[in-house]
Amino acid sequence: MISDAAALFAPGGALARTLPSFEPRPQQARMAQEVAAALASGRHLLIEAGTGIGKSLAYLVPAILWAARDPALPAAERRVVVSTHTRALQEQLVRKDLPLLERALEPLGVSFRCALLMGAENYLCVQRLSELGLTRGDLLEPRLAEVTEALRRHAALAPSGLRSEIPFAIPEAIWERVRRERDICLGARGPFWEDCLYRRDLARSRDTDLLIVNHALFFLDMKSGGRILPPHSAVILDEAHRVDEAVVSQLGLSVSDRSVGRLLEDLGAGQTRRRGRRDAPAAAVAAGSLSGIVPRVEEAADGFFADVRRVAAALARAPGRGERRGEDRGLIARVRQAGVLEDRLRAPLRDLEGALEGRSAEAAPAESLALASLAARARDLRERLAVFLEQRAPDAVYWVECGARRRSSAILHVAPIEVAHVLRPRLFEDGRRVVLTSATLAAGGSFAHLRRRLGLAAASEAILGSPYDFEKQALLYLPATIPDPMTDADGFASGIVRECRRLLRASGGGAFVLFTSYALLQQVHGALARDPDLRDLDLLRQEPGLGSSILEKFRMTRRGALLGTMTFWQGVDVPGDALRLVIITRLPFEVPGHPIAEARAEAIRARGGDPFTEDSLPEAILTFRQGFGRLIRSRDDRGLVAVLDPRLATRPYGAAFLESLPRCRRTESLDDAEQFLRALR
Numbered sequence: 145m146i147s148d149a150a151a152l153f154a155p156g157g158a159l160a161r162t163l164p165s166f167e168p169r170p171q172q173a174r175m176a177q178e179v180a181a182a183l184a185s186g187r188h189l190l191i192e193a194g195t196g197i198g199k200s201l202a203y204l205v206p207a208i209l210w211a212a213r214d215p216a217l218p219a220a221e222r223r224v225v226v227s228t229h230t231r232a233l234q235e236q237l238v239r240k241d242l243p244l245l246e247r248a249l250e251p252l253g254v255s256f257r258c259a260l261l262m263g264a265e266n267y268l269c270v271q272r273l274s275e276l277g278l279t280r281g282d283l284l285e286p287r288l289a290e291v292t293e294a295l296r297r298h299a300a301l302a303p304s305g306l307r308s309e310i311p312f313a314i315p316e317a318i319w320e321r322v323r324r325e326r327d328i329c330l331g332a333r334g335p336f337w338e339d340c341l342y343r344r345d346l347a348r349s350r351d352t353d354l355l356i357v358n359h360a361l362f363f364l365d366m367k368s369g370g371r372i373l374p375p376h377s378a379v380i381l382d383e384a385h386r387v388d389e390a391v392v393s394q395l396g397l398s399v400s401d402r403s404v405g406r407l408l409e410d411l412g413a414g415q416t417r418r419r420g421r422r423d424a425p426a427a428a429v430a431a432g433s434l435s436g437i438v439p440r441v442e443e444a445a446d447g448f449f450a451d452v453r454r455v456a457a458a459l460a461r462a463p464g465r466g467e468r469r470g471e472d473r474g475l476i477a478r479v480r481q482a483g484v485l486e487d488r489l490r491a492p493l494r495d496l497e498g499a500l501e502g503r504s505a506e507a508a509p510a511e512s513l514a515l516a517s518l519a520a521r522a523r524d525l526r527e528r529l530a531v532f533l534e535q536r537a538p539d540a541v542y543w544v545e546c547g548a549r550r551r552s553s554a555i556l557h558v559a560p561i562e563v564a565h566v567l568r569p570r571l572f573e574d575g576r577r578v579v580l581t582s583a584t585l586a587a588g589g590s591f592a593h594l595r596r597r598l599g600l601a602a603a604s605e606a607i608l609g610s611p612y613d614f615e616k617q618a619l620l621y622l623p624a625t626i627p628d629p630m631t632d633a634d635g636f637a638s639g640i641v642r643e644c645r646r647l648l649r650a651s652g653g654g655a656f657v658l659f660t661s662y663a664l665l666q667q668v669h670g671a672l673a674r675d676p677d678l679r680d681l682d683l684l685r686q687e688p689g690l691g692s693s694i695l696e697k698f699r700m701t702r703r704g705a706l707l708g709t710m711t712f713w714q715g716v717d718v719p720g721d722a723l724r725l726v727i728i729t730r731l732p733f734e735v736p737g738h739p740i741a742e743a744r745a746e747a748i749r750a751r752g753g754d755p756f757t758e759d760s761l762p763e764a765i766l767t768f769r770q771g772f773g774r775l776i777r778s779r780d781d782r783g784l785v786a787v788l789d790p791r792l793a794t795r796p797y798g799a800a801f802l803e804s805l806p807r808c809r810r811t812e813s814l815d816d817a818e819q820f821l822r823a824l825r
């Protein structure tokens with residue numbers, strides 16, 4: 145099987161015969177071989193596959209051959225799960241790569257069944273649909289009654305909860321109220337589990353050889369002890385540089401004023417809230433025994449989250465505490481012990497839960513389940529609050545986060561400090577073969593950092609470089625005269641503005657300017673926006689929550705200059721000359737003071753390690769490589785990467801950053817850089 149996988153990628157092989165534009169790439173064939181060998185041997189595999197290798201086909205082919213190797217074997221021993229971080233990659237696999245492979249492999253007698261499970265927001269939730277039935281028609285959404293009735297009819301017969309399979313349009317405002325929400329979904333603990341459409345999609349996935357999921361679902365399954373996905377013998381984690389983050393998010397929990405607000409709105413309280421009549425009884429519950437309790441919960445929630453905001457501000461002001469000005473200039477502050485917040489919300493939530501259970505017991509069957517699910521949601525919120533307030537979870541970090549805008553949310557977070565001790569027994573030592581791949585996984589040519597972080601003791605390893613010719617396609621510009629950001633922040637900011645001006649003028653746009661802080665982004669944006677010589681450019685500034693629409697705008701123009709923070713360092717693909725300049729303003733060390741980074745550093749120190757070399761530096765190198773990787777996305781791309789942080793040359797660790805990049809031409813001369821960019825226009 146190992147040689148079969150590689151042979152399919154050879155000149156004149158099955159892929160070349162099916163896809164006329166197929167170009168044989170040795171790295172792609174090698175990757176297919178490595179994945180096939182890992183599946184056959186049962187060893188885990190870490191494989192970095194540089195941009196342009198065509199890694200998705202390189203792992204799908206051996207995965208399919210593995211799943212189809214012996215139809216007599218039980219499905220669980222053949223099934224492979226492929227997990228990605230982004231929806232874009234899921235769609236590429238399902239709509240492009242797998243249909244192509246179906247055609248290519250059919251003449252060889254290889255067939256396979258595959259299914260896709262998408263992120264939560266793509267599914268209709270019958271529990272929420274039923275809860276919506278408890279409320280009276282919403283004056284703000286005149287089509288609510290008509291659409292919910294149609295959805296009810298659809299849900300009664302539908303084999304799938306996927307939105308794309310609903311045969312009529314649903315206004316976004318209504319979809320938001322009936323879609324599956326992670327924060328609300330009770331899974332098998334809820335009363336609608338038997339009728340759950342999402343569960344039907346999960347059940348269908350049992351008839352497959354290959355299952356495409358996202359990291360959120362994959363690690364939710366791991367957390368549930370494998371109760372969600374069908375048993376499988378292998379998993380391929382693509383975009384594996386996001387695994388750590390996905391595990392933290394699935395194993396952690398959060399509670400926000402919005403979580404509580406959503407429960408109250410689903411009880412009908414939202415209608416009165418939105419109209420500003422806080423004292424008016426909630427529409428759905430006015431007639432029953434809840435009319436006194438709902439306003440009490442609302443009042444308690446308002447008071448509790450006002451406390452959260454006050455505590456966040458006070459903690460953030462205290463010396464040595466974790467304040468961070470995020471994308472929306474909000475506050476993040478670690479809470480180190482129980483008792484910092486007054487426990488004034490749990491008791492009203494318990495009363496609400498009891499009253500809803502009481503009403504559910506008396507109600508007619510149609511309403512009874514919806515009331516029971518609302519009771520279960522109140523209990524779930526109360527239990528999550530308990531975890532935060534009592535701080536009993538071992539190896540966890542607790543923090544509060546508040547947006548700076550008046551209407552932004554206040555959130556309590558709990559997250560595991562390290563994921564290694566969870567992943568080791570539940571993923572790497574439970575008998576499954578695990579392949580981790582991404583264009584960027586190694587720091588300084590080594591996977592040591594990733595293995596330590598994820599708890600992966602033994603694995604085969606391979607680093608496959610990009611087939612692109614960076615010597616010809618890219619120029620790296622490293623200016624020699626910018627002040628150090630640590631000792632002269634103002635001089636550094638002025639230097640960034642000066643360099644950006646000249647580089648953007650020379651390129652005429654087509655640029656990403658990547659920042660690590662929103663404050664510096666705003667400062668530079670302000671200065672560039674006032675420059676009359678840049679008036680012809682479309683200067684785009686990342687705003688909180690506008691990542692994808694701003695990217696669409698950028699793609700439409702050749703004259704765009706997009707100033708972005710961490711969202712734009714990775715996973716953003718702009719091939720062609722729409723992007724010909726990437727400016728990295730500062731080395732992407734994690735912002736000090738974020739509670740998870742701080743707690744992780746404490747844990748490393750406690751083991752006698754050095755948090756900088758073990759964690760901060762390799763993480764920064766990986767992000768740096770991701771930022772650099774935005775530039776060359778196809779064989780025809782040409783462009784310049786400017787790294788404006790002088791620490792690359794002045795600090796001992798600078799060399800590690802430079803050595804991590806593909807070999808390409810370098811210059812310290814701004815004139816050379818400008819000339820190169822003008823030639824690209």
Ligand code: SF4
Nearest residue numbers: 269271329330331340
């Ligand atoms: S388990 Fe319940 S809450 Fe979750 S999607 Fe299904 S019906 Fe909705």
